[in-house]
Structures are given as structure tokens and as C-alpha cells.
Amino acid sequence: MAGDLSNIPDPLALENQVCFALVVASRTVLAHYRPILEPMGLTHPQYLVMLALWEHGRLSVKELSRLLQLDPGTLSPLLKRLESADLIRRQRDSRDERLLAVTVTPAGQALRERAEKIPATIMERLGMSLEELQNLNRTLNRVIDAASREPV
Template structure:
């Protein structure tokens, strides 16, 4: 490996960036019938865990800047899936909450992980192993459930 240390195929960064692009492309046809983009799906996953959440909390959980997240939230709001409200005790805080439609979409989304596993030919244990290997680079601790 010493002589090929700078070979493109030996670079972790290249493998991760390529995998990230491919993951988004892999999810696209699975999420399209739900009317979701991959970033919108991630927002909903976080909200299905806990809603309402402040925009800042949601941005932190998703490792996104609030300015990047805001257009995604607005789009989900225009689709009737979330609401945005200012807190009465602190108007600087914007809370994001699921609507009934957003909550109901969770039922359809339960099939997404299974469809992804089928598309990549991996079972949940293999998916979790890949995910757990990557969390060190994402700065997050591994969790029990695959997603």
C-alpha cells in the first residue's frame, strides 16, 4: 500500500463521498412515491422520534445548518406535513411539529428500510455494521436500530 498510498481507489474520503452520492440515488426511487426527497425524509425521521422540536435542535440532530434546513421545513409545511410556530415565551425559537398527515406518512415509511436492504442485497445486521463503522466519521455514537 505504501507505493499506492495516493491511489484514488485507496482513499477513504473517495469511498465515503461516492457512497454518499450513491445512497441518495438509491433512496430516490423509494422515496418518490411518498413525495419526499432524501433530506426531507431525514427531517421526518427526526420528527417521528420527537415532535415538536425547535429548528435549532432539529438542525443539530441532523448535522445541518438552520439556514439549510429552513427551506426543507418550508417545503414540508407547504405539503401539509409539518407546522412551524414561534414559541410564545421566546419568539426567537421556531418549533417544528408534525401534522396528522406527517404522522400518518410514518406508516408508509416503515417499508423504506426494507426496500433499501433489498436494493443493496444486505440484511439489517450488515447495514448496521456499515452504519456503525461510519458513525466515527460522523461524530455520533452507534444506536441499536437500523435506518
């Protein structure tokens, strides 16, 4: 199903590309996270792992991989670094030895209190309201869902 692009003077112009807007938005927004996360000893991908664990508690590597939409090969080094920093613990699941369970350590749980300030700080740095960011999040999730579907 092709869309009607007749009202766009140049459909190949860079400023008309969704892919370009997404890449630039991602890069510039993540740049705002870097100075906030560095003093906490976290990279942005590590922060996402911690967010998932703070929200869900104990997760298998497979569940974490699915939640973060990261392949296990990308996730494994992140988990090793977080474990080396004593923020998480990986251990075989007692109910199913095939599963590697990931939990937050007391040090990782203590980090959560500092992390609670991050959303408000980002909102302030971007100069956007909570409503604007919630609307953007809903739109981006629709884009993710649409892009994840099999082509017709």
C-alpha cells in the same frame, strides 16, 4: 499523529482514498432512496427531517439543525417545502417566543406508515443483511465522531 502508509503501494491512488469511497457510497445509496421517496413527495433531506420529527416529536429549529447537522440556512427551505406540503407545522414556542417549534401534522404522521417500509426495501435493494448495515452504521458514526473532533 501520522499513520504508517508504507504497505500501500500508492497512498494517493483513488481507490485508497476514504473521501472517494464515502462520496461514491453516499451517492449510490441515495440513488436507491430516490424512487422510493418520490412517490411520497419527499427528497432525501426532507425524509431526514421527517425521521427526526417522527422520532422526537416537537423540536425547535435549533434542535433539528443540531440533530441533522445542517445549518439553519439549509434547513429553512426544507421546512418551508414540508410545511407547504402540509407535512409539518412551524410555530412560535408558547414558552419561549424566540424559538420556532416544528411539529408533524396529521398528514405527516400518516406518511410515517408508508415510510416504515423504507428500511427493509433499502436493505433488499442493497443485498445486505441487517447485521452488515448495523456494523456499517456503527463504523460510519465512528468516522463522523473522529472527523468532528478538533485536530490535535
